[in-house]
Amino acid sequence: MSFQTVRESNLRTVLRTVREHAPCSRAAVAAATGLNKTTVSSLVSDLMTRGLVRETGETSQRRVGRPGVLLAPDERSVAAIGLEVNVDFLSVVAVDLLHRELVHRHVPLDARSAGARACAHRIADTLREVTEAPELRERTVVGVSVAVPGLIDAPSGTVRRAPNLGWREVPLRELLLSGLAGSALAGATVLVDNDANLGAMAEYRFGPLAGLPDLVYVTGEVGIGAGVLVGGELLRGAGGFAGEIGHLELDADGPECSCGRRGCLEALAGIGAILRAALPDLVPGRPLSGAEVAELVAVAVDRASAGEPTAVAALERAGTWLGRGVATLVNVVNPGAVVLGGYFVPMARWLVPRCREAARAGSFAPEAGGCRVEPSDLGMSAASRGGAAVMIHGLESGTLPLPQP
Amino acid sequence: MSFQTVRESNLRTVLRTVREHAPCSRAAVAAATGLNKTTVSSLVSDLMTRGLVRETGETSQRRVGRPGVLLAPDERSVAAIGLEVNVDFLSVVAVDLLHRELVHRHVPLDARSAGARACAHRIADTLREVTEAPELRERTVVGVSVAVPGLIDAPSGTVRRAPNLGWREVPLRELLLSGLAGSALAGATVLVDNDANLGAMAEYRFGPLAGLPDLVYVTGEVGIGAGVLVGGELLRGAGGFAGEIGHLELDADGPECSCGRRGCLEALAGIGAILRAALPDLVPGRPLSGAEVAELVAVAVDRASAGEPTAVAALERAGTWLGRGVATLVNVVNPGAVVLGGYFVPMARWLVPRCREAARAGSFAPEAGGCRVEPSDLGMSAASRGGAAVMIHGLESGTLPLPQP
Structure with missing residues (x-):
């Protein structure tokens, strides 16, 4: 490691320590990091110049010595x-x-x-x-x-x-x-x-299940994908292709999928498939344009809320397919929770109960291995x-x- | 950490260092661990009394000082x-x-x-x-x-x-x-x-793919299970239930499984299922006893080797179902290799080509995400x-x- 790299690594350590302990004095940073006070002062000055750390203007109460000026992450720069x-x-x-x-x-x-x-x-x-x-x-x-x-x-x-x-x-x-x-x-x-x-990183940081180390986030857009966290780390797999649950083949005789296969989870429970089944009178034979999807999701939710049987049945059926996908996740990676995101959120009332039921039915481990199924509350921007x-x-x-x- | 724990932890560190560097002197252990020589000598004496480290009887060539007596793991005790x-x-x-x-x-x-x-x-x-x-x-x-x-x-x-x-x-x-x-x-x-x-730990240490960090071992007994390594660590999941690929539901109309569901991988490609399909004249309607399984596997392999069409077709079909299971592993965890163990090994000639083919066909990632499919060479005792x-x-x-x- 070159001198530059050691210093850079120390800068990052000090930045992390300031965030974790803010507001905190330079002396507290030295104590927490094991770096000496002179080094910490130099690193803090550097981080201040870079716009990453600032002095809060307050001082610490200390029994001996000069009061220490308190530091915090600089959120302004x-x-x-x-x-x-x-x-x-x-x-x-x-x-x-x-x-x-x-x-x-x-x-x-x-x-x-x-x-x-x-x-x-x-x-x-x-x-x-x-x-x-x-x-x-x-x-x-x-x-x-x-x-x-x-x-x-x-x-x-x-x-x-x-x-x-x-x-x-x-x-x-x-x-x-x-x-x-x-x-x-x-x-x-x-x-x-x-x-x-x-999306999984967002749930791990900000969602209602933040901090749960074995968490899966499922995108609910026209496509379905999963971000799989194992022990708080992203499971990427040997080639970086892990989490492609949208293309689990769940029904050999199912509808054609965008990937060219048949009966993939996405072809059964992706938003396109849900809308075609829920709104047969409104959805044209051609692929939906992006703008149409958002509008039609709102219509499907309205109809299901009004108890319209076709819409309700379509959403519930999709929930069951999603549960089959969750069961596969349970049988393979046994997550502590699966969070459904994107357009699945407004449809959660109909999707989630069926999803939980099918996840339990399809999991070898009792009670779906303890896996919770919850809608995301991070909206469309997870x-x-x-x-x-x-x-x-x-x-x-x-x-x-x-x-x- | 108590004094006892620090010393125990140092004992383990010295044991590991001796194994990694054997034959090596106490001075070399001190250099590699950062512990001082007196401490190392004391820890080595302790490990020798416990039967974990021994002196090889040889000495190191050193330019200065007394020649150092060489140490190695004590394989005798x-x-x-x-x-x-x-x-x-x-x-x-x-x-x-x-x-x-x-x-x-x-x-x-x-x-x-x-x-x-x-x-x-x-x-x-x-x-x-x-x-x-x-x-x-x-x-x-x-x-x-x-x-x-x-x-x-x-x-x-x-x-x-x-x-x-x-x-x-x-x-x-x-x-x-x-x-x-x-x-x-x-x-x-x-x-x-x-x-x-x-079994996965055995493959990671001793198999032909030893050291491959993202490796899955699949048991080929009457049951089918998977040990999934991610970055060289066992993926256990939130409840310890990961890797239950035998109970992936692959065919809703498939045969009944020991778990009470239908069409699980195990019910389609477990050894019991393979034998029933390969040897319809020999396999009774009742569950097979343990002793019968081993004998019948040998008969099935003999018949397939002789080109008997029913046996060959049954093994190839099982290979295709296994490939569907491997595709699920690829889509979810994207391993670098799947190793087929147990009774799958003597049947590998028929299983593996179909398995590879179905794995490629069912994986969203091109070429099954780079996942190899190989029979184990650790025999029945992985x-x-x-x-x-x-x-x-x-x-x-x-x-x-x-x-x-």
């Missing part, structure tokens, strides 16, 4: 952006160092019709716009996370396959980096990851919030460069 | 035992500190007919007999691992459910401890774990070997008490 690409919209959120939301945008975008390159342009434009918002104009954006519903090669930021977007081998990170050249984001780190993985959180966390964990002094 | 309970036999292995096999026994036992308590007696008797074998008589047995095909509460050593043994809520560890009272094993640690988990290895490793990791001086 940096920001991180999380963006998610859905079939029918982009969701963008910017947060400060304390994970507080600064900006939130919902941008309708029919990703499938637009095509990958046009989408990349639109994403870059959206990121530029967000950066120019008054809440961000004075801040350094330390990193941008982009969530995509598909198989992602995270190291290169390439989307290998995203059938619901119609994408295949799209070098998204590369396209975004060139799309952001010359903008305020030109130097920022850009990472691309799977939407379910980032993946973007999780992505922004991963960026902020990267300052402490070392996956993200520290902002320059 | 202790042993660990791994036993596995199968539907039709017990397999027992005892190994030394270097994981070398000292004793190996295959004990036919119809576990299902015998019942849980009689089995526990038989297991205790078998363990006593092994301990009295000439190869073990002079050794201290540090631990006994018992592998069972079922859901295990590992902390208490209770078998929650083992449908193929007909067991439910059997306090196996407790029964064994009382069965071993008064024997040479009275003080030994006894742990009960799932057979597939211990779980017992893995269990013994876990015991030996427990001396270093701290899960097992050190033998008394």
Whole structure:
């Protein structure tokens, strides 16, 4: 490890310690980290110059010596952006160092019709716009996370396959980096990851089950994916392709799936499938446009609320299929909870009871191995919030460069 | 941490260091651990009294100072035992500190007919007999691992459910401890774990894919279970029930399973199912006894080798179902390899090609996410070997008490 790296690693340790103990004095940081006080003072000055730590203006009560000036994370200077690409919209959120939301945008975008390159342009434009918002104009954006519903090669930021977007081998990170050249984001780190993985990170940090180490987040968009946490860490698998539960084949004679197979969970209980079954009079034979999906979800929920039998039956049937998927998760990874996100949230009243029932029936372990099934309360932006959180966390964990002094 | 615990932890560290660097001097151990030489000398003396470390009789070549006496693990004094309970036999292995096999026994036992308590007696008797074998008589047995095909509460050593043994809520560890009272094993640690988990540990240590961090071992007995390694660690799940792939429902209209459901992988591709399909003229309508299974497997392999169409078709069909199970593993955890064990090994010629094909066809990730499918070469005793290895490793990791001086 070079001198620079040791110092950087110490900077990150001090940043983490200040967050965990804030408000706290330099002496307290020294005690907690085992670094000597001179080193801590130098590191704190450095972090202050970088806009990551600030003095609160208060002092500690000490029995001996000078009172210590108290430190806290500097929530005024940096920001991180999380963006998610859905079939029918982009969701963008910017947060400060304390994970507080600064900006939130919902941008309708029919990703499938637009095509990958046009989408990349639109994403870059959206990121530029967000950066120019008054809440961000004075801040350094330390990193941008982009969530995509598909198989992602995270190291290169390439989307290998995203059938619901119609994408295949799209070098998204590369396209975004060139799309952001010359903008305020030109130097920022850009990472691309799977939407379910980032949703799981959001649930682990902010959801009602935050801190549960074996937690699965299931996306409820046109596609279905899962972010699987094992002991608080993302299960990525040997090739980075873990969690593709949307393509579990549950019914060999089932409907055709976007992936070309038949009877996948997504073809049975994805939002498209649910809407076709719930609203046979409204849903056309062609694939739904992004904008149509959101509208039709509201109609389906209205009809089910009014007790309309076709809508109720369709939602309950989808809940049973989802439960079959949850049972597979229980039999393979035995999570402590499965959180249903996205459009599954407004439909939870009908989906969740059937889902729990089928999960219990299909699990070898008694009572579904203790696995809870709950709707998310993070709304439609779990993946973007999780992505922004991963960026902020990267300052402490070392996956993200520290902002320059 | 008490003084005792710090010293114990240092003893384990020195033991591990000696194994990793053997033959090595006390000075080399001091250098590798950061402990001072006096402490190392004291810890080494202690480990020698406990029969865990010995002097090789050789000395190191050093440019300055006295030549150092070289140390190595003492393979002469202790042993660990791994036993596995199968539907039709017990397999027992005892190994030394270097994981070398000292004793190996295959004990036919119809576990299902015998019942849980009689089995526990038989297991205790078998363990006593092994301990009295000439190869073990002079050794201290540090631990006994018992592998069972079922859901295990590992902390208490209770078998929650083992449908193929007909067991439910059997306090196996407790029964064994009382069965071993008064024997040479009275003080030994006894742990009960799932057979597939211990088989996976064996593959990770000794198999042709040893060291592959994301590896799944699939048991091929009357039951089918999986031991799932993620980053070299066993995936146990929130309740300890992960890896129950035998009860993935693959065909809603399929045959009845021992668990009471229909169309589980085990009911389609477990050894019982394979034999019924391959040898319709030989297999009776009643459940097979343990002894019959082994004989019939040999007949099925003979017939398939001779090209008998019913046998070949049955094995190939089972291979396809296994591939469906592997595809589920790929879609959920994306392992780097799946190793097929037990009776699947002699049938591999017919099972494996179809299994690979179906795994590719059913995986969302291209080329089954890079997952290899290979037969095990650890024979019918993977779980017992893995269990013994876990015991030996427990001396270093701290899960097992050190033998008394």
